Amino acid sequence: MDFSSKILENAVNEVSRLPGIGKRTALRLVLHLLKQPKENTNYLAEALLQLRNDIKSCQNCHNISDTVFCDICNNSKRNSEIVCVVEDIRDVMAIESTSQYKGLYHVLGGKISPIEGIGPQNLQIESLVEKVDKGTVKELIFALSSTMEGDTTNFYIYKQIEKYDITTSTIARGISVGDELEYADEVTLGRSIVNRIPFADSMRN
Amino acid sequence: MDFSSKILENAVNEVSRLPGIGKRTALRLVLHLLKQPKENTNYLAEALLQLRNDIKSCQNCHNISDTVFCDICNNSKRNSEIVCVVEDIRDVMAIESTSQYKGLYHVLGGKISPIEGIGPQNLQIESLVEKVDKGTVKELIFALSSTMEGDTTNFYIYKQIEKYDITTSTIARGISVGDELEYADEVTLGRSIVNRIPFADSMRN
Numbered sequence: 127m128d129f130s131s132k133i134l135e136n137a138v139n140e141v142s143r144l145p146g147i148g149k150r151t152a153l154r155l156v157l158h159l160l161k162q163p164k165e166n167t168n169y170l171a172e173a174l175l176q177l178r179n180d181i182k183s184c185q186n187c188h189n190i191s192d193t194v195f196c197d198i199c200n201n202s203k204r205n206s207e208i209v210c211v212v213e214d215i216r217d218v219m220a221i222e223s224t225s226q227y228k229g230l231y232h233v234l235g236g237k238i239s240p241i242e243g244i245g246p247q248n249l250q251i252e253s254l255v256e257k258v259d260k261g262t263v264k265e266l267i268f269a270l271s272s273t274m275e276g277d278t279t280n281f282y283i284y285k286q287i288e289k290y291d292i293t294t295s296t297i298a299r300g301i302s303v304g305d306e307l308e309y310a311d312e313v314t315l316g317r318s319i320v321n322r323i324p325f326a327d328s329m330r331n
Numbered sequence: 332m333d334f335s336s337k338i339l340e341n342a343v344n345e346v347s348r349l350p351g352i353g354k355r356t357a358l359r360l361v362l363h364l365l366k367q368p369k370e371n372t373n374y375l376a377e378a379l380l381q382l383r384n385d386i387k388s389c390q391n392c393h394n395i396s397d398t399v400f401c402d403i404c405n406n407s408k409r410n411s412e413i414v415c416v417v418e419d420i421r422d423v424m425a426i427e428s429t430s431q432y433k434g435l436y437h438v439l440g441g442k443i444s445p446i447e448g449i450g451p452q453n454l455q456i457e458s459l460v461e462k463v464d465k466g467t468v469k470e471l472i473f474a475l476s477s478t479m480e481g482d483t484t485n486f487y488i489y490k491q492i493e494k495y496d497i498t499t500s501t502i503a504r505g506i507s508v509g510d511e512l513e514y515a516d517e518v519t520l521g522r523s524i525v526n527r528i529p530f531a532d533s534m535r536n
Contacts, residue, residue: 128427130389130420131397137382140375144360153421155349159383160395167383170345171376177342178364178372184335190365192336215335216358222333 127153188233188250190215198222198230205229207264211254211283213237213276217269229267232257237275238282246282258287265293272299298323332358393438393455395420403427403435410434412469416459416488418442418481422474434472437462442480443487451487463492470498477504503528 127149129135134156142152159167183189184196187209191197198204198218208229212218218231234249257263266287270276284294300318301310310318332354334340339361347357364372388394389401392414396402403409403423413434417423423436439454462468471492475481489499505523506515515523 128424130401130403130423131386131395133378133382133386133397134395137378140378143371143375145363146356146359151351154351156379156382157419157421158350159379160386164383166348167379170348171380173338173342173345174361174364174372175376177338177361178369181336181338181365190336190339192338196335198335214362216362218335219333 183233187231188235188253189218189231203228206262208267209254209257209263209265210267210269212269213271221269229265234270234279237270237273238279239275249279251283251286254283255286258290258292263292265295268294268296388438392436393440393458394423394436408433411467413472414459414462414468414470415472415474417474418476426474434470439475439484442475442478443484444480454484456488456491459488460491463495463497468497470500473499473501 127138129138137156138149138152141147141155142149144152147155159170180192182191182194184191184199185194186199187196189196189198193200205228209232210221210227210229211232211234212221213234213236215233218233221227221231232250232254234251234254236244236249238244238246238249258266268280268283270279280296287294298321299314300321301307301314307315332343334343342361343354343357346352346360347354349357352360364375385397387396387399389396389404390399391404392401394401394403398405410433414437415426415432415434416437416439417426418439418441420438423438426432426436437455437459439456439459441449441454443449443451443454463471473485473488475484485501492499503526504519505526506512506519512520
């Protein structure tokens with residue numbers, strides 16, 4: 127692309143460094159900003175700068191937070207004996223929106239992925255093991271995605287906490303509620319038969 | 332969406348005000364920035380602020396420019412007697428990339444669109460008429476998109492400059508080079524037959 131202005135080119139280049147945004151989309155976004163009042167761009171830039179400079183991660187669960195401990199960890203009504211291990215903050219938001227979970231979280235900040243150069247030392251695994259070592263945790267729920275990286279991470283953590291006397295569980299995999307069996311993939315359907323639950327239990331939800 | 336942090340929520344809201352970016356995409360972009368070094372966010376914010384505060388529009392053609400007159404208007408090799416009327420800077424970039432046009436441009440900044448509340452007074456039409464009135468322009472090429480709004484804008488401008496002794500033309504509409512006739516839409520195919528050109532002319536390109 128041939129730009130008539132270096133400033134425009136620079137802005138387009140910076141915006142197109144965001145994931146999933148190409149040069150054309152970046153140009154469209156940037157020209158949109160130019161048509162809007164100046165304040166809108168100021169608000170956007172300020173919000174991004176504040177985000178990057180002022181945001182904290184909860185010292186207990188590593189969830190994103192404005193305070194030293196996040197609202198979930200600060201909430202005395204939540205059961206601190208159960209800890210759900212998740213990949214990132216989006217998983218916390220997804221589980222919270224179900225209103226079905228009353229324990230705490232532990233956000234790893236990713237999965238072990240040698241291809242992307244992410245090893246155990248890049249994740250919040252040590253602090254999780256320390257938490258278990260203190261003896262306050264009774265159950266650990268693994269809620270990582272069931273991919274190769276997710277399974278590797280689960281197994282790595284499991285090996286580290288095996289020696290402690292705590293319950294470990296993983297979220298149930300199976301056919302989505304409302305889905306037709308005939309359209310389900312074989313792996314999921316197979317798992318849902320092997321891991322079947324007592325009928326009386328299914329009526330509780 | 333339930334955010335664990337007001338700062339995060341604010342950033343997501345600001346990013347999702349951009350066209351075509353929803354809350355989920357905004358969250359993905361914002362979390363991406365959080366994983367990157369601080370400098371990246373600083374560069375992005377700075378580029379956007381500089382864009383909105385320092386960018387100029389060329390005083391002659393209203394193209395986006397870093398200087399008072401843009402590179403195209405400043406170029407003495409270009410034919411200032413021919414002016415191509417376009418909607419926005421993306422059209423200038425598209426025509427420039429063909430290397431087929433050696434005249435100047437006039438960027439209107441949009442099309443007349445009563446639905447979006449854009450009238451002739453919101454566009455650079457007055458300055459175009461003034462330019463024609465000065466008598467330096469010999470040909471005006473209308474290169475707006477052939478939509479209702481584009482045609483309205485073309486007609487509005489045409490009515491204002493009718494009285495001047497200049498040539499007016501519009502870019503050719505027809506079947507794209509390389510396209511199969513059977514897949515072309517009727518309107519385009521119809522126009523391309525009505526506006527057929529001498530065979531010898533088609534060999535020049």
